[in-house]
Amino acid sequence: METFWFVVLISTIIIYAVLDGYDFGAGIIHLLFAKKEADKKAIHQAIGPFWDANEVWLIAFGGLMFFAFPVLYASIFSGFYLPLMMMLWLLIFRALGLEFRGVVNNTLWHNLWDKAFGISSLLLALFFGAALGNVVRGVNLGGVEVAFSKYEAHYFFTPLWNENFSPLAVHEGILDWFTVLIAILAVITLTIHGANWIILKTTSSLNNQLKNLIPKLTLIMGVLTLVTIYLWITFLDGSFKNITSNLVLFIFPITAISGFLILMFIHKASNDWLGFLGSTMFIVGGLATTAAAMFPVFLPSSNTINPDLTIYNTGINEYGYAMGFYWWIIAIILVVLYFIIQHKVFKGKLDMADYGHH
Amino acid sequence: MEEALFFNRMQFAFTITFHYLFPQLTMGLSLLIVYFKWKYLRTLTEEYNFAAKFWMKIFALNFAMGVVTGIPMEFQFGTNWAKFSELTGGIIGQTLAMEGMFSFFLESSFLGLFLFGEKLLGQKLHFLTGFLVFLGSWASGYLIIATHSWMQNPVGYEILENGRFVLTNFSALFSNPWLMPAFLHNQFASLVTSSFVMAGIGAFYLLNKKHAAYGKLFVKTGVVFGLISSILVAVPTGDLMAKNLIKYQPVTFAAMEGIFKTEQGVGIALIGQPNIKEQKLDNKIEVPNMLSFLTYQKWDAEIKGLNEFDKSIHPTNIAGLYYSYHIMAGLGTLFIGLFLIAAYYLWRNRLYQKKWILWSLMACIPFPYIANTAGWYTAELGRQPWLVYNLLKTSDGISPTVSSGSTLFTFLGFIGLYLLLGMLFLILVGKIVYKGPETIKK
Numbered sequence: 001m002e003t004f005w006f007v008v009l010i011s012t013i014i015i016y017a018v019l020d021g022y023d024f025g026a027g028i029i030h031l032l033f034a035k036k037e038a039d040k041k042a043i044h045q046a047i048g049p050f051w052d053a054n055e056v057w058l059i060a061f062g063g064l065m066f067f068a069f070p071v072l073y074a075s076i077f078s079g080f081y082l083p084l085m086m087m088l089w090l091l092i093f094r095a096l097g098l099e100f101r102g103v104v105n106n107t108l109w110h111n112l113w114d115k116a117f118g119i120s121s122l123l124l125a126l127f128f129g130a131a132l133g134n135v136v137r138g139v140n141l142g143g144v145e146v147a148f149s150k151y152e153a154h155y156f157f158t159p160l161w162n163e164n165f166s167p168l169a170v171h172e173g174i175l176d177w178f179t180v181l182i183a184i185l186a187v188i189t190l191t192i193h194g195a196n197w198i199i200l201k202t203t204s205s206l207n208n209q210l211k212n213l214i215p216k217l218t219l220i221m222g223v224l225t226l227v228t229i230y231l232w233i234t235f236l237d238g239s240f241k242n243i244t245s246n247l248v249l250f251i252f253p254i255t256a257i258s259g260f261l262i263l264m265f266i267h268k269a270s271n272d273w274l275g276f277l278g279s280t281m282f283i284v285g286g287l288a289t290t291a292a293a294m295f296p297v298f299l300p301s302s303n304t305i306n307p308d309l310t311i312y313n314t315g316i317n318e319y320g321y322a323m324g325f326y327w328w329i330i331a332i333i334l335v336v337l338y339f340i341i342q343h344k345v346f347k348g349k350l351d352m353a354d355y356g357h358h
Numbered sequence: 359m360e361e362a363l364f365f366n367r368m369q370f371a372f373t374i375t376f377h378y379l380f381p382q383l384t385m386g387l388s389l390l391i392v393y394f395k396w397k398y399l400r401t402l403t404e405e406y407n408f409a410a411k412f413w414m415k416i417f418a419l420n421f422a423m424g425v426v427t428g429i430p431m432e433f434q435f436g437t438n439w440a441k442f443s444e445l446t447g448g449i450i451g452q453t454l455a456m457e458g459m460f461s462f463f464l465e466s467s468f469l470g471l472f473l474f475g476e477k478l479l480g481q482k483l484h485f486l487t488g489f490l491v492f493l494g495s496w497a498s499g500y501l502i503i504a505t506h507s508w509m510q511n512p513v514g515y516e517i518l519e520n521g522r523f524v525l526t527n528f529s530a531l532f533s534n535p536w537l538m539p540a541f542l543h544n545q546f547a548s549l550v551t552s553s554f555v556m557a558g559i560g561a562f563y564l565l566n567k568k569h570a571a572y573g574k575l576f577v578k579t580g581v582v583f584g585l586i587s588s589i590l591v592a593v594p595t596g597d598l599m600a601k602n603l604i605k606y607q608p609v610t611f612a613a614m615e616g617i618f619k620t621e622q623g624v625g626i627a628l629i630g631q632p633n634i635k636e637q638k639l640d641n642k643i644e645v646p647n648m649l650s651f652l653t654y655q656k657w658d659a660e661i662k663g664l665n666e667f668d669k670s671i672h673p674t675n676i677a678g679l680y681y682s683y684h685i686m687a688g689l690g691t692l693f694i695g696l697f698l699i700a701a702y703y704l705w706r707n708r709l710y711q712k713k714w715i716l717w718s719l720m721a722c723i724p725f726p727y728i729a730n731t732a733g734w735y736t737a738e739l740g741r742q743p744w745l746v747y748n749l750l751k752t753s754d755g756i757s758p759t760v761s762s763g764s765t766l767f768t769f770l771g772f773i774g775l776y777l778l779l780g781m782l783f784l785i786l787v788g789k790i791v792y793k794g795p796e797t798i799k800k
Contacts, residue, residue: 049470052425056462062432063451063458070447070522077436077443078757084437085768089775092426096782099422103786143759155440157759316448316524323528324452331459338467345471345478 001321002311003296005068008328010291012064016057017128017287018193018280023051024128025194027094027121028187029210030114039204040114044098045350046201051098053342055091067324071154071314072298079139079156080131083174087127094120122187129186133179134158136290137167137236138300141309153306154314168235172302178231185224189283192217192263196275201350211267214275218263225286240293249292256285362762363753366438369769371738373430375731376776380424382730385499385545386552387417388492390583395485409575410488412795413556416787418473423783425466427776432458438765442745442755448524449515450505453531457501465494499548500541507536510737511606512746523746536606539598540737546590547733550693551726553584557700558723559791561716569794574710577719581704585697592690597652603740604653607747609667610740613676614683615649619665623658624649627684632677637664674742682735689729696722 026043034040065073077084097117101110139156142149151157161173169176175183195210195217233240243249259281266275294300299309307313315321391413398406432454435443443451468490476484514530515523525531557580563573603611612618616627618637625644633640650659664672673679696718703709710716741747745755 049474052422053463053466053470055425055429056458056466059429059432059462060455060458062436063455066432066435066443066447067451067455070451071444073436073447073451074440074444074757077433078438078440078760081437081757081760081764081768084433085771088430088433089771091429092775092779095422095426096779099419100782100786103419103789151759154444155757155759316451319528320448320452320525323525324455327456328459331456331463335459335463338463342467342470345475 001318001325002315004325005064005315005321006291006295006311009061009064009068010288012057012061014284014287014291016054016061018283019054019057020051021125021190021193021283022197022276023047023054023194024121024125025190025192025196026198027097027118027194028125028191029194029198029206031118031122033206033209034204036205039206040110042202042204042206042350043198044101046198048098048350049342049346051095053338055095064328068316068321069298069311069314070316072309075141075154075156075309075314076299079158080134080174081157082160083127083131087124090120090124090127093117094124125187125190126183129183130175130179132186132287132290133182134172134174135299136182136232136294137172137176137178138302138308139172140170140303141299141301142303142306144303144305147305149305154309178228178236181224181228181231185221185228188217188221188224189279189286192221193276193279193283196266196279200272200276201348203349211275214266215264218260218266221263221282222260242293242295243289249289252285252288252292254285255281256289259283259285362760362765363756365762365765365769366756367752369765369772370434370438372769373427373434373772373776375734376780377424377427377431378731378734379727380420380427381495381499382548382551382727383420383555384417384424385495386549386587387413387420387555388488388495389549390552390556390579391417392485392488392492393579393583395481395488399481399485405571405575408795408797409572412572412790414473415790418469419783419786419790421465421469423779427779430772438757438760439745439755440757440759442750445521445750445755446523446746448522449531450508452525452528453501453505453508457498457505461494461498461501463494464497465491468494496545499545503541503544504531504534504537506737507534507540509746510540510741511536511602512749517749523749536602539595539602543591543595543599544733546587546595547726547730549587550584550591551730553580553587553697554693554719554722554726556580557584558720561720562791563794564710565713565716565720569797572795577700577709577716578704580719581697581700581709584693585701588690588693588697592694596687596690600653607740608662609664609671610673610679612662612664612667613673613679614736614740615661616680617649617661617663619663620660621663622650622660623647624661626652628688632680634676671743671748673740675739679736679739682732682739686729686732686736689725689732693722693726693729 026047030040030043034043062073065076093116097113097115097120101113101117139158141156142153143151143156159171159173161175162169162171165173165176167176167178192214195214198204199207199210243253259278262269262274262278263282266278269275296311297308298311298314301308391410394406394410394413397403398410435454468487471479472484472487472491475487479487508531511534512523513534514525514527516526517523556576560573560576560578560580563569564577600611603614615624616630616632616639617624618639623646625646626648627639627642627644630639630642630644647657650661651657653659653661664676696715700709700715700719703712703715743751743753745752
C-alpha cells in the first residue's frame, strides 16, 4: 500500500509540474518576450481558464502528502519553512497579477500586474527547481552536530544558504551550486514548456520567434541535464541501480530523451501540439526517472546517524490507507472527467475565441 | 518555547481570520447567483441574468482572494504545526486531502467554465456549472468542518505508543454528532453574510438613486434570504450546538456564558465583563432563569460553573471566549430583528421608501463578517488549551525546529501582504459596485 501511495503522490506532483509548469513558462515568456499588448493579452487568454484548476494539483499534493505520509509532510514543511513561506507569497502575487489586471483599464495598472505575474512566475520556477535539488541532495535529518542530534530523527531545519554555497559542506543550505543548477534547469525547461503552450493555444505574433527559440533552449536544457546527472552520481552518491536492475523503469529516461529529441526538431514540425507533447514528455520522464531512482526514499539523510525518510517510516496504518484508496479512486475519476470537460469547452486557439466576460 | 507558541498561534489566527472573510461570501453568494440563474431560466427575464453576471464579477474576485489566502492555510499545518500534523495526519489528513480532491477540483474546474463559458455552453449548462461551483464550495465547508469537529470531539481513533493517532473508523468522522449542527450553523451564517452584502449594495443603489431597478431586486432577495438564514442560524442549529457543548465541553459552555459558580435557575447575561480575578461578571444585566430554560427547558435547572472543573482544563482565555460568544450571539439576534422589520415593510410594499431601513442594511455590511469571525473565535478559543480536545495540548503541536524569530518574520510578512490584498480588494469591489450591473444586451 505504501508503494501505491508513493506512486499517487509522485504522479500528483508530476501532473502539477506539467500543468502549472506551462503557466509559469507562459509567465516567463510574458516577462521576457511579450512586448505588444496583443501578445500579452493572448498569453493571458491562453492560461486564464486553466491556471486556477492547475494550481489545485499543488493543493492536492499537499493534502495527499499530509494524509498518506504525515511524518514526511511535517518534516519537510517545517524544515523548509522560510523558502516555503516565500513561495506562498509568490503564489499570491502571481494570482493577483492574473486576476487584478483586467479589473482596471489603465496601462500603468496593466504593467504593474504584468510584472507581478511575470517576475513571480520566474521566481516560482526557480524555487521549484531548487526544491527538487534539495530533495535529491538530502538534508541534515535530526540536525546532527558533532555526532549529536538536536531534534527528533525525522526533523531538520535548513537555512537559506551556507558559507561555502556547497552541497558537500557539513551544514547544507537551500541554495548551493547543485540546487541552483537544478533551479536554472527548471526555469529553462518550463520556459520551453510555456512557449509550447502559447504556440498551441494562441495565434500570437510571438509564435514564430518562440518556435525558433525552443531548439536553442532545448540544447542548453540537455547540457544542464547531463551536468546535473554527472554531479548527482559523482558527488552525492546518487545511484541509478533501481533503474538498471529493473528494465521496465527504462521507460522513464527513454520518455525524457524522446521528448528532448522532439523539442530539438520542433521548428520543422507543422503540428502545434507536437512541441507541447515533447516538453511534457521531457518533464514527466525526467521527474519520474528521479523518483524511480530515489524509491523508496523521499528525503535522503546527509548524515550517517539518522536514517533517510522513506515510504516505510513516514506513513500511516493499513486501515487508513484502505479507506483513502476508496475515496481516492472515486475522486480521481471525477477529476479526470472535469479535466476532459474543461478542455473540451476551451479547445483550440483561445485568443481567437470570443467567450465574453473580462 | 512560550514565545514560539504565541507567534505560531497569532500567525494562524491572523491568516485564518483574514482567509475566512472570503469563503463566507463565496459559499453564500454562490447560492444566490444560482438562484438568479434559476429565476432567469424560469422567467427568461433578462434582469435576472444581468444580476447574476454582476454578482459573478464580485464572486470571481472574492473567490480568487479565498484561493490565494487558502493555500497558506493548508501549508501552515506542516510549516508551523508540524508536531500536530505528524501526530494526527493519519486522521485529519483524510478529510483535508478529500477536500482538495473532491471540492477544490470541482470548484476550480467549473468556475473557469462558469465565468468564461456562458456563450460556449448555453444557458442550461451555464446554470449547471454555477450549481457545481456552489456544490464544490459547500463540500469544502463540509470537509473542513468535519476536520474541525474531530478536533473538538475526537472519534474513530486509536493512539499508538509513540503518540500518533491512527484512524480505526472512517465513517465515525462523518457521523460525529458535532458535525451536522456545526456545518449547518456555519453555512447559514455564511448565507447571512451574503444576504447582507446583497441587500446592503441594493440599498446603496436605492439611496444613491442609481440602478434603482437592481437595487430593489437586491434588497428584496437579500432580505428574504437573510431573514430565513438568520433564523436558521439561531434555531435549530445554534441551539443544537449549545447542547453539544453542554454534553461534550461543559467547561467551555460555562466560560462562554460567564458562569463562574454552579447555580440553579441561571439567567442569561446580555451585558457584563468577566472579572477573572474575582471570578464574577461585573455590571451584569441578565434575563433571569433564561439560560436554565434554554438549556434544559426547566426554569430552575442547575448549570455547572467553572468552579466544578480543574483550573488546568479551563479555557485559556475566558474573557476572550466570553466576548466572542456574546458578540456573535448579540449580533445574530440584532440581525433577526432587522430582517424581520425589513421583511414586514417588504410585505407591505413600503420597504424601498423606508430610508432608515435602507441605511441600516447598508451600514450593516461589516457586521455579519464580525459575527462569523466571533463565532469561529468562540469555537477555537473554547477548545483551548487543547488542539485535539482532551488529548493533545496546543503547546505540544508546534514545529520543533522553527524558531520564534522565523515565525515572527513570516507573521509580519503576512500582515503586510494581507493589508495590501485587503485594500486592493475593497478598491476593486468598490469599482465594480459603483459601475453597477450592465443593463444593455450586448
